Amino acid sequence: MIEKLSVPVSVGLKYDHTRRKIEIKWVLWEGKVHPIAKVGLHHTFRTGRSLYHVFSVASKSLFFRLVLDTDSLHWRLEEISDGLPS
Amino acid sequence: MEAGGDFGWTAKLIMDNLSFNPKPSTIMHLDLNSCFATIEQQANPFLRGKPVAVAAYTTPSGCIIAPSVEAKRLGIKVGMRVKEGKLLCPELVILPPDPWKYRNVHLALRKILSDYTNDFTPKSIDEFVLNLEGYPAYQKGMFEVAKEIKARIKKEIGEWLRISVGIAPNRFLAKTGAGLHKPDGLDEINKDNFVRIYSGLALTDLCGIKIRNAVRLNSMGIYSVRDFYEAPFLKLKAVFESILGYYWYLRLRGWEIDDVVFGRRSYGNSYALPKPLTTVEELSPILSKLVAKTGRRFRRAGYKAQGVHLAIVYRDGSFWHKGVTTLKILFDSRDIYKIAFKLLIRSPYKKPVRELAVSVFNLSDDSSLQLELFDDMERKEKIVRAIDRVNEHWGDFVITPARMMGAKDVVIDRVAFGGVKELEEITLLG
Numbered sequence: 335m336i337e338k339l340s341v342p343v344s345v346g347l348k349y350d351h352t353r354r355k356i357e358i359k360w361v362l363w364e365g366k367v368h369p370i371a372k373v374g375l376h377h378t379f380r381t382g383r384s385l386y387h388v389f390s391v392a393s394k395s396l397f398f399r400l401v402l403d404t405d406s407l408h409w410r411l412e413e414i415s416d417g418l419p420s
Numbered sequence: 421m422e423a424g425g426d427f428g429w430t431a432k433l434i435m436d437n438l439s440f441n442p443k444p445s446t447i448m449h450l451d452l453n454s455c456f457a458t459i460e461q462q463a464n465p466f467l468r469g470k471p472v473a474v475a476a477y478t479t480p481s482g483c484i485i486a487p488s489v490e491a492k493r494l495g496i497k498v499g500m501r502v503k504e505g506k507l508l509c510p511e512l513v514i515l516p517p518d519p520w521k522y523r524n525v526h527l528a529l530r531k532i533l534s535d536y537t538n539d540f541t542p543k544s545i546d547e548f549v550l551n552l553e554g555y556p557a558y559q560k561g562m563f564e565v566a567k568e569i570k571a572r573i574k575k576e577i578g579e580w581l582r583i584s585v586g587i588a589p590n591r592f593l594a595k596t597g598a599g600l601h602k603p604d605g606l607d608e609i610n611k612d613n614f615v616r617i618y619s620g621l622a623l624t625d626l627c628g629i630k631i632r633n634a635v636r637l638n639s640m641g642i643y644s645v646r647d648f649y650e651a652p653f654l655k656l657k658a659v660f661e662s663i664l665g666y667y668w669y670l671r672l673r674g675w676e677i678d679d680v681v682f683g684r685r686s687y688g689n690s691y692a693l694p695k696p697l698t699t700v701e702e703l704s705p706i707l708s709k710l711v712a713k714t715g716r717r718f719r720r721a722g723y724k725a726q727g728v729h730l731a732i733v734y735r736d737g738s739f740w741h742k743g744v745t746t747l748k749i750l751f752d753s754r755d756i757y758k759i760a761f762k763l764l765i766r767s768p769y770k771k772p773v774r775e776l777a778v779s780v781f782n783l784s785d786d787s788s789l790q791l792e793l794f795d796d797m798e799r800k801e802k803i804v805r806a807i808d809r810v811n812e813h814w815g816d817f818v819i820t821p822a823r824m825m826g827a828k829d830v831v832i833d834r835v836a837f838g839g840v841k842e843l844e845e846i847t848l849l850g
Contacts, residue, residue, distance in 0.1 A: 336515070375463040375578060377524035382815035388521070390463035397464045417466025419513045 336415040343411035345400055358391050361398050363411065368393035388412075438653075440611045441589045441674030445562055446553035449586040449594035450569070452529070453603035455546035457488035459525050460515050462578035472513045475502050477694060485517065489603050528577045536565055549591055562587045566606050589674040595627055611674065618645040618672075636660070648672060687718040688729070688779025696735050696772030700765055703773060708821055710778045711760055715753030718780060719808055725750045725780035730763040733775040740767050745782055752804050754821065756780060 344362035349355075358370045374390040374397075387402040399413035452458065456474040461467045471491035475482040480503035487496040487505075494509045505512050526545050533540050539551040552558040557565050566585040573581050586597025587608040597607040600617070609617050623634045623645060640659045642648050649672045656665035670677045689710045697703055707730075718725060728750070729743035742763045750756050760778050807819050 336513075372465050374465050375459070375521065375525075377521050379520035379524075382811070382813050382818070384815070390521075392465045397466050399463075415464065415466065417464065417470065417513070419511050 335418050336413060338413055339411060341411050343398075343400065343409050345402075345409045358389055358400070361391070361393070361400065361411070363396075363398070363414070368396060368398070370398075438669070438673055438675075440614055442611050443589045443674070445587045445589050445594075445608055445610050446551055446558060447588055447591055447594040447676075448550040448552065448562060448566060449588075449591065449598040450529075450533070450548045450550070451584045451586075451595075451598045451602075452525075452546040453582055453584055454486055454488050454492065455525075456486035456517060456522055457491065457515075458581060459522055459578075460518070461488060462525075462580040463521060465580075467513060468580055470513060471496065471509050471511060472515060473502075473505055474515050474517050475505075476517065476692060478502065478514045478516050479694070480506075482514075483692075484514075525577060525581070529573065532569060532572050532576060536569070547595075549594065562608070563606065570604075570606070590671065590676040591678040592627070592671040593674055596621075596625075599625070599627075609674075614649075614674070615646070618649055621645040623648060645672075684721075684723075684783065686729070686779045686781040686783065687714050687721075687723070687725075688777060689713045689717075690731075690775055690777030692775045693773055696774070698770055698772050700761075703764060703776060704761060706776055707760055707764055707778065708757055709817075710776065711757040712753050712817065712820060714778060714780060715751075715756055716808060716811065718783065719751060719804070720812075722785050723783045724785075725756075726782035726784070727780060728756055728759040728763065729779045729781060730760050730767075731775075731777040731779075732764075732767055732769075732773055733777075734769060735772040735774045738769070738771070740769060742766060743781070749784070750780060752800055757821070 346359040346361075348357045348359055350357065358373060360370055361368045370391045371394055372392045374392060375388075376390070377388050379386055379388065385404045387404065389398075389400045389402070391398050391400060395416065397413070397415045397417060398411060401410045401412050402408075403410070457472045460472055460474060461470075467488075469490060470488070471494050472488040473484045473491050473496055474486040475484045477483070480501065482502045484496065484498060484500045484502060484505050487498065491505070491509065491512060494512075496505045496509060496512065500508075502514055505514070522545055526542070529548065530540075530542065533548055533550060536557040537550050537552050537555045539553075539555070541549045543549055552562065552565065560568070566587065570583060570585070573583060582604040584598045584600075584602050584605040585607075586594040586599070586605075588594040588597055588610065593609040593614075597609045597617075598605065600607045607617075621644075623629050623637055623643070624631065626645065626648075629637070636659050637643075637648060640651070640655055642651055642655075642659070648668070651659075653666070653669045656669050659665060660668065667677045691706055691710060693706070697706075726747070726749055727743060727745040729741065731739070731741035733739050744759060744763065746759065748755070750759075756778075810819050811817065
């Protein structure tokens with residue numbers, strides 16, 4: 335089941351300067367910390383000049399679409415799913 | 421060799437004796453299979469291995485535009501309605517398109533491929549043609565390069581992405597080769613194996629031969645690809661009654677005839693209406709938004725136009741279209757809208773509309789403007805450019821014509837199907 339939403343969310347990430355990579359570590363969603371097991375895809379898009387980074391990530395049981403607004407550095411959760419049909 | 425016209429006897433003799441191109445294979449065709457659905461499965465690991473389909477709309481009457489490999493195996497096809505897909509496969513996961521996700525993957529693929537050759541052409545968002553002739557990468561061997569590209573795509577873009585690769589002396593056979601073992605194939609068609617490969621193919625397995633052409637070929641006693649290859653040139657000329665017979669004769673012998681890049685001739689946008697609208701009052705806000713979008717795109721690419729075309733597909737399946745050329749050079753969306761609106765009210769049918777499409781043609785990149793008696797063209801162009809800059813800075817449709825009110829959420833972003841024209845725009849944006 336896929337749920338579309340657009341809500342502020344807390345995200346933990348680590349930047350590794352030796353690999354020049356960031357890793358999403360966890361997502362705090364509805365009072366529960368979801369450790370991130372996998373980053374499926376990272377992509378970007380622009381609205382006007384504002385650049386957004388989209389991280390499609392998965393915990394053990396849930397998928398999250400996380401969007402970072404690079405103007406405000408705020409994160410939003412835009413989709414959550416368990417991979418089952420609606 | 422002259423392309424077209426009548427051939428003399430000498431030319432005919434040459435054509436009848438033309439053997440398969442002995443040139444080594446330097447062309448590589450890459451095809452990202454079930455592109456949109458595979459990218460969605462890459463993004464969301466819970467969708468991997470499951471039947472997934474990307475649909476224009478996720479509503480029951482929405483059209484499926486990309487089924488995953490797993491969905492295809494269950495009989496889900498491009499063009500099916502969502503409800504038909506669900507009937508066939510209740511566990512089918514339906515997703516809306518996410519164009520920027522696909523464009524990002526396309527750009528990442530381009531980046532990898534540009535490490536091997538400068539001579540590569542995106543044929544669509546999910547297909548590329550590379551020519552390695554004369555490039556250092558060719559020394560590694562075509563198969564090695566193909567394996568390396570496959571491995572780099574998995575490592576650098578996503579492990580779920582699988583591409584089919586075809587290698588041949590010409591583009592057509594490279595594409596045919598890429599279709600032999602989907603979704604993860606790597607095949608070469610060359611002078612040594614073409615007879616064996618042709619023997620295993622049906623006429624309709626060839627790109628460009630659908631039922632009608634197959635029937636034409638059958639009527640001349642050509643029933644298989646092998647027959648097609650063995651048919652003399654004059655027979656093919658008779659089958660197609662045009663230069664196409666000559667093209668097919670060369671293609672099947674591995675000679676290049678498809679390395680043509682067509683220039684852009686028009687810009688347009690279309691919108692499939694989710695609910696039936698009939699009146700001009702209902703349709704004009706959508707028309708306005710389509711014109712605004714088309715106008716932005718062709719101005720951004722530096723074009724002006726001298727023609728507007730409107731096409732309407734009705735819910736009953738009928739179709740009406742009309743185009744006009746203009747003396748005036750068009751660049752302002754408001755002028756394009758006036759012409760498109762006149763075309764809309766000239767439509768003789770007042771029936772529920774399924775799809776509305778507008779385009780501009782007779783493009784020129786001429787920077788000079790013809791002066792007009794009453795309009796201050798230079799001032800007008802400055803205003804239009806200023807509005808475009810505001811929209812580019814703050815996002816599409818921040819400043820819009822008042823007549824577009826009510827069309828806020830329609831005409832959503834889409835990836836052009838099978839086309840390559842919008843790809844120049846995403847590289848422009850990059």
